[in-house]
Amino acid sequence: xxxxxxxxxxxxxxxxxxxxxxxxxxxxxxxxxxxxxxxxxxxxxxxxxxxxxxxxxxxxxxxxxxxxxxxxxxxxxxxxxxxxxxxxxxxxxxxxxxxxxxxxxxxxxxxxxxxxxxxxxxxxxxxxxxxxxxxxxxxxxxxxxxxxxxxxxxxxxxxxxxxxxxxxxxxxxxxxxxxxxxxxxxxxxxxxxxxxxxxxxxxxxxxxxxxxxxxxxxxxxxxxxxxxxxxxxxxxxxxxxxxxxxxxxxxxxxxxxxxxxxxxxxxxxxxxxxxxxxxxxxxxxxxxxxxxxxxxxxxxxxxxxxxxxxxxxxxxxxxxxxxxxxxxxxxxxxxxxxxxxxxxxxxxxxxxxxxxxxxxxxxxxxxxxxxxxxxxxxxxxxxxxxxxxxxxxxxxxxxxxxxxxxxxxxxxxxxxxxxxxxxxxxxxxxxxxxxxxxxxxxxxxxxxxxxxxxxxxxxxxxxxxxxxxxxxxxxxxxxxxxxxxxxxxxxxxxxxxxxxxxxxxxxxxxxxxxxxxxxxxxxxxxxxxxxxxxxxxxxxxxxxxxxxxxxxxxxxxxxxxxxxxxxxxxxxxxxxxxxxxxxxxxxxxxxxxxxxxxxxxxxxxxxxxxxxxxxxxxxxxxxxxxxxxxxxxxxxxxxxxxxxxxxxxxxxxxxxxxxxxxxxxxxxxxxxxxxxxxxxxxxxxxxxxxxxxxxxxxxxxxxxxxxxxxxxxxxxxxxxxxxxxxxxxxxxxxxxxxxxxxxxxxxxx
Ligand SMILES: Nc1ncnc2c1ncn2[C@@H]1O[C@H](COP(=O)(O)OP(=O)(O)OP(=O)(O)O)[C@@H](O)[C@H]1O
Numbered sequence: 008x009x010x011x012x013x014x015x016x017x018x019x020x021x022x023x024x025x026x027x028x029x030x031x032x033x034x035x036x037x038x039x040x041x042x043x044x045x046x047x048x049x050x051x052x053x054x055x056x057x058x059x060x061x062x063x064x065x066x067x068x069x070x071x072x073x074x075x076x077x078x079x080x081x082x083x084x085x086x087x088x089x090x091x092x093x094x095x096x097x098x099x100x101x102x103x104x105x106x107x108x109x110x111x112x113x114x115x116x117x118x119x120x121x122x123x124x125x126x127x128x129x130x131x132x133x134x135x136x137x138x139x140x141x142x143x144x145x146x147x148x149x150x151x152x153x154x155x156x157x158x159x160x161x162x163x164x165x166x167x168x169x170x171x172x173x174x175x176x177x178x179x180x181x182x183x184x185x186x187x188x189x190x191x192x193x194x195x196x197x198x199x200x201x202x203x204x205x206x207x208x209x210x211x212x213x214x215x216x217x218x219x220x221x222x223x224x225x226x227x228x229x230x231x232x233x234x235x236x237x238x239x240x241x242x243x244x245x246x247x248x249x250x251x252x253x254x255x256x257x258x259x260x261x262x263x264x265x266x267x268x269x270x271x272x273x274x275x276x277x278x279x280x281x282x283x284x285x286x287x288x289x290x291x292x293x294x295x296x297x298x299x300x301x302x303x304x305x306x307x308x309x310x311x312x313x314x315x316x317x318x319x320x321x322x323x324x325x326x327x328x329x330x331x332x333x334x335x336x337x338x339x340x341x342x343x344x345x346x347x348x349x350x351x352x353x354x355x356x357x358x359x360x361x362x363x364x365x366x367x368x369x370x371x372x373x374x375x376x377x378x379x380x381x382x383x384x385x386x387x388x389x390x391x392x393x394x395x396x397x398x399x400x401x402x403x404x405x406x407x408x409x410x411x412x413x414x415x416x417x418x419x420x421x422x423x424x425x426x427x428x429x430x431x432x433x434x435x436x437x438x439x440x441x442x443x444x445x446x447x448x449x450x451x452x453x454x455x456x457x458x459x460x461x462x463x464x465x466x467x468x469x470x471x472x473x474x475x476x477x478x479x480x481x482x483x484x485x486x487x488x489x490x491x492x493x494x495x496x497x498x499x500x501x502x503x504x505x506x507x508x509x510x511x512x513x514x515x516x517x518x519x520x521x522x523x524x525x526x527x528x529x530x531x532x533x534x535x536x537x538x539x540x541x542x543x544x545x546x547x548x549x550x551x552x553x554x555x556x557x558x559x560x561x562x563x564x565x566x567x568x569x570x571x572x573x574x575x576x577x578x579x580x581x582x583x584x585x586x587x588x589x590x591x592x593x594x595x596x597x598x599x600x601x602x603x604x605x606x607x608x609x610x611x612x613x614x615x616x617x618x619x620x621x622x623x624x625x626x627x628x629x630x631x632x633x634x635x636x637x638x639x640x641x642x643x644x645x646x647x648x649x650x651x652x653x654x655x656x657x658x659x660x661x662x663x664x665x666x667x668x669x670x671x672x673x674x675x676x677x678x679x680x681x682x683x684x685x686x687x688x689x690x691x692x693x694x695x696x697x698x699x700x701x702x703x704x705x706x707x708x709x710x711x712x713x714x715x716x717x718x719x720x721x722x723x724x725x726x727x728x729x730x731x732x733x734x735x736x737x738x739x740x741x742x743x744x745x746x747x748x749x750x751x752x753x754x755x756x
Contacts, residue, residue, distance in 0.1 A: 009162075009165045009166075009168075009169045010169050010173065012162070013161075013162035013163075013165045013166045013169065014162070014166075015162075016158065016159075016161070016162040017039070017159060017162050017163065020155045020156075020158045020159045020162075021035075021036060021159075023155050024130070024152060024155045024156075027148060027151050027152050027155070028130055028131075028134045028148070028152055029134070029137070030133075030137065031130050031131075031133040031134035031137060031142075032130055034129045034130055034132075034133040035126035035127070035129055035130035036126075038122065038125050038126050038129055039122065039126060039163075042118050042119070042122050042163075045118060046115055046118060046119075046166075046170055047170075049111055049114055049115055049118075050115075050170055050171060050173075050174045052111055053108060053111050053112070053115075053171055053174055054174045054177065054178055056104050056107050056108055056111070057104075057108065057174070057175065057178050058178060059104050060101060060104040060105065060108070061178065061182065063097055063100050063101040063104065064101060064692070064696065066097050067094060067097045067098060067101065067691070068688065068691060068692050070090075070093055070094055070097065071094060071687075071688060071691050072684070072688060074090050074094070074672070075679070075684050075687055075688070076684070078676070078679050079676065079679075081672070082676060087672040087673060090672060091668055091669065091672055094668055095665065095668070098661070098664055098665075101699075102657055102660065102661055105657045105660065105699055105700075106654065106657050109650065109653035109654060109657060109703070110650065112171065112649070112653065112704075113646050113649050113650040113653065114646075115170070115171060116645065116646050116649055117642060117643065117645075117646035119163050119164050119166065120164065120641075120642030120643075120645055120646065121638075121639055121642040121643070122159075122163050123156050123157070123159050123160045123163060123638070124635045124638040124639050124642065126156060126159065127152070127153065127156045127631075127635060128631075128632075128635050130152070131144060131149070131152070131631060135628075144627045144628065144631065145627070146610070146611065146617060146627065149627060149631060150611060153607070153634075190261075197258040197267070197269065198266065198267055198268040198269070199268065199269065199270065200268040200269060200270035201270070204270065205234055205235055206232050206233070206234055206235070206268075206270070207233050207234065207235045207236075207237070207269070207270050207271065207352065207353055207387035208231070208232065208233040208256055208268070208269050208270070208353065208387065208389065209231070209232050209233075209266065209267075209268045209269075210229045210230065210231040210232075210255065210256070210265065210266065210267055210268075211230060211265055211266035211268075212228055212229075212230060212264070212265040212266070213226070213228070213229045213230075213231075213255070213262060213264070213265030213266060213267055214226060214227050214228060214229070214262070214263040214264045214265055215229070215251065215255040215260040215261060215262055215263065216260065216261050216263055217251075217260060217261070218261070224263050224410070225248055225251045225260070225410050226248050226251055226252060226255055226260070226410045226411075227410050227411050228265070228411060229252065229255070229265070229411070229412055230412065231252070231405060231412060231415075233353075233387050233389055233403070234387070234402075235270075235352075235387055236378075236384070236385055236386065236387060237378075237387055237388070237402045237403060238376065238377075238378045238388045238390060238400070238401045238402050238403075239387075239388065239389045239390065239401065239402065239403045239404075239405060240390050240391075240392055240397065240398055240401040240403070240404045240405065241253075241389065241390065241391045241392075241404075241405045241407060242391075242392065242393070242398070242404060242405070242406055242407070242428070242431060243406055243407030243408060243431070244408070244431070244434075247407040247408050247409060247410070248407050248409070248410040248411075249357070249358075249391040249407050250278060250357050250391065251410070252391075252405075252407065253275065253355045253357055253389065253391065255267065256269060256273070256353075256355060256389065257273065257275060257355065269353070270352065270353075271351070271352025271353060272349075272351040272352050272353070273351055273352070273353040273354070273355060274345075274346035274347075274349040274351040274353070274354045274355070275346065275354075275355045275357070276339075276342055276343050276346045276354070276355065276356045276357060276359045277342065277357050278357045278358050278361070278391075280335075280338035280339045280341065280342035280362075281342060282326055282333070282338050282341060282342070284325070284326070284683055285325065285326070286320075286322065286323045286324060286325050286326070287315065287318065287321075287322045287323070287324055287326050287341060288302075288322040288323060290326060290341050290345060291305065291306075291322075291341060291344045291345050291348050292348065293345050293348070293349065295348060295349065301348070301350075302348065304382065305344050305347045305348045305382070306322075306344060307374070308344075308347065308371070308374035308375045308381075308382050309340045309341075309343050309344040309347065309371060309374075309375060310340060310363075310367050310370050310371055310374075311337075311340055311341070311344060314333075314337050314340075326341075334362075335362035336362045336363040336364065336367065338362075339359055339360075339361070339362045339363060340363065340367075340371070342359070343356070343359045343371065343375065347375060347382060347383065351386070352386060352387060353386065353387045353388075353389070354383055354386055354387070354388050354389070355389050356376070356388065356389065356390045356391065356392075357391045358391045358392060358393060359371075359390075360372065360392065360394055360397075361393065368394060369396070372394075372396075372397050372400070376388060376390060376397070377400055378400065378401075378402065379400075393435065395432060395435055395436070395456075395459065398418050399418045399419075399458070401418065402417070403415060403416065403417065404416065404417070404418060404421055404428065406421070406426075406427045406428045406431065408427055413426075413427045414426050414427050414428050419462070422459075422462050422463070425467065425470075429463070432459060432463075433463075433474055436456065436459065436474065436478060437474075437477055437478060460474065460475065577659060577663075577702075580658070580659035580662045580663055581652075581655035581656060581658060581659045582655055582658060582659075585651060585652070585654070585655035585658070586655065588651050589648050589651045589652040589655065589710070590710070592644050592647050592648040592651060593644070593645070593648045593710050593711070593714055594714065595644050596640075596641050596644035596645045596648060596714075597641075597714040597715060597717070597718045598718075599637050599638075599640040599641040599644060600637075600641045600715070600718060601718045601721065601722065602637050603634060603637040603638055603641060604722065605722070606630075606633060606634055606637060607634060610630050610634070617630075645711070648707070648710075649707050652703065652706065652707055652710075653703050653707070656698075656702065656703040656706070657699075659698065660695070660698050660699050663695075663698055664691075664695055664698075667690060667691070667695075668691075671687060671690075720734055
């Protein structure tokens with residue numbers, strides 16, 4: 008509103024001034040125009056610096072997010088100091104921009120504060136110079152003009168505040184525009200297949216890239232079809248493009264050429280499970296209505312009952328922002344359960360069994376994924392996996408290599424081809440024998456390995472022998488390095504004669520920790536991984552303890568009024584000498600203001616005498632000069648106070664940010680387990696930003712208004728003391744009203 012009302016007020020005041028002072032008023036107007044131009048340039052500087060500050064702030068928040076995401080590693084390596092220095096380096100640059108902004112804002116304040124006086128002095132001066140004979144500054148002319156110049160003060164000062172705000176808005180709008188202008192997935196890109204067609208997913212000669220104008224597409228010339236109800240496995244080496252293929256089907260990648268058609272709804276189980284800060288049940292239902300029987304079926308199929316039984320609040324246990332009280336395997340099973348519960352036509356599974364134990368993996372495969380016994384047997388399942396045991400149960404296997412499909416077909420067919428698939432299988436077997444690498448599951452025992460080797464034997468007996476000897480060599484190496492007591496199969500550590508592959512393979516799996524010895528779990532229960540057991544043990548007793556089901560405390564906001572200790576801490580951060588200097592300068596400025604007003608009052612009392620005794624107007628010029636000097640003194644001291652305070656506040660910003668950063672980074676892991684990341688990031692973004700930008704202007708305005716109100720009250724109290732009886736109750740009422748509004752305002756913030 009000020010943006011349009013201020014110019015209006017200026018125009019009206021200038022019009023009346025013109026009637027009073029004639030053409031001389033244009034000299035004053037010229038000053039205003041110059042001020043506007045100067046301020047325009049200042050605003051441009053401000054905008055550029057604010058842009059820079061926003062970029063630095065984004066950088067700082069990005070680093071903070073990365074640090075907090077990997078806080079466990081930071082703490083394990085004692086990297087707190089290094090991380091602090093990284094953030095501090097950016098913060099230092101940010102503080103330099105804040106300082107520059109403080110100077111520029113002070114220049115704006117000063118220019119608009121002295122503008123009315125400059126305009127007055129110049130206009131009166133020109134007025135007298137134009138016609139010294141007739142244009143005499145009589146009190147009548149001077150007072151009317153001064154009153155009009157006084158009217159000019161508010162809109163001019165308001166423009167000084169509004170113009171930077173308009174600039175801020177423009178900076179923010181530009182930043183938002185950048186987001187709005189980001190490339191989006193076009194709905195027409197996602198071609199739909201008719202539901203009557205036998206195919207559920209079809210990619211034809213399709214090339215996909217991650218970026219919009221990617222020169223090197225990630226997926227090239229992909230021909231892929233998944234029939235309705237089929238279980239399609241996608242295998243390949245790390246980085247071969249398996250996950251990208253799923254993302255391409257989901258429509259998350261840019262199609263450069265070819266065709267992408269999908270039929271019906273789809274659910275997606277990502278490689279890294281995504282867990283919301285809600286109860287376990289809410290994480291599975293995901294806003295879908297509760298269907299008790301189906302829900303229980305899903306829970307059972309995903310092997311979740313033992314976990315739920317061990318959680319303090321059962322499936323009503325709140326699981327943290329990042330699933331902090333859960334093991335990787337538990338998180339993955341919840342993520343899978345969510346997708347199964349979604350009951351969609353297509354389900355895309357990105358290595359969903361990688362973090363679960365071989366036993367649990369087998370249970371889930373049989374009860375969820377399998378085409379014979381799984382809950383999803385009628386759905387189209389596209390299943391990225393490294394689990395050899397599952398491949399023979401798939402209807403189709405797709406082998407990815409360097410972003411291309413290099414082989415596809417049935418299990419036996421691909422093994423017989425002795426191509427990329429059989430190479431991959433060999434690699435998996437050897438890797439598993441090494442007892443490292445990804446979670447390659449042989450199943451509950453080595454039956455699957457034997458089967459695979461038998462298969463290879465049929466195709467190429469020599470290859471089997473070579474592979475067996477390689478596996479046995481790896482197992483021997485592994486035993487040597489891990490000090491596992493030798494099994495009868497290798498009494499002296501030499502190569503195991505592969506007469507019984509089953510034994511050797513079981514040993515390999517045992518080294519990998521996949522076979523649980525002395526399993527005390529009931530036969531029918533799904534055994535849990537060690538880390539899962541540990542997580543359950545740590546999460547409390549088996550008995551339901553509802554009070555323990557909540558991990559994350561609600562964030563408390565102080566309402567009503569802020570403690571004095573908080574103000575004191577803030578002023579301490581600014582530095583007491585700076586605070587004192589600010590208060591003194593501001594008092595001096597207010598005294599100059601009061602004197603200006605009193606001087607005007609004395610002058611008007613004296614006006615009649617001046618007209619009678621000094622027709623030349625000499626005394627009027629002196630009085631005008633004194634009045635203007637007082638005004639200038641007030642404007643300059645306000646500006647000085649604002650510079651002092653803003654610089655003090657930049658100091659406080661530095662001090663407070665370093666303090667909070669140090670405290671957060673040195674907090675125990677427990678703190679990160681119960682505090683959502685978003686809450687910590689909020690402190691570093693919104694709260695620090697408030698301290699940097701909003702608080703300084705609030706405090707300066709508060710002091711300004713407070714002292715001005717005191718001075719305004721001082722004059723009537725000085726002239727008519729009984730007015731105190733009205734002023735004091737009004738102040739008390741005003742105080743309580745403020746406290747109430749402030750409390751309400753904070754609660755609804
Ligand atoms: N979200 C993404 N944005 C940009 N590039 C990506 C993204 N995801 C994957 N890529 C790139 O695509 C290529 C293929 O990666 P992808 O994750 O599809 O391989 P993968 O076969 O699934 O590997 P893994 O077995 O490790 O999951 C890699 O070069 C990777 O850097």
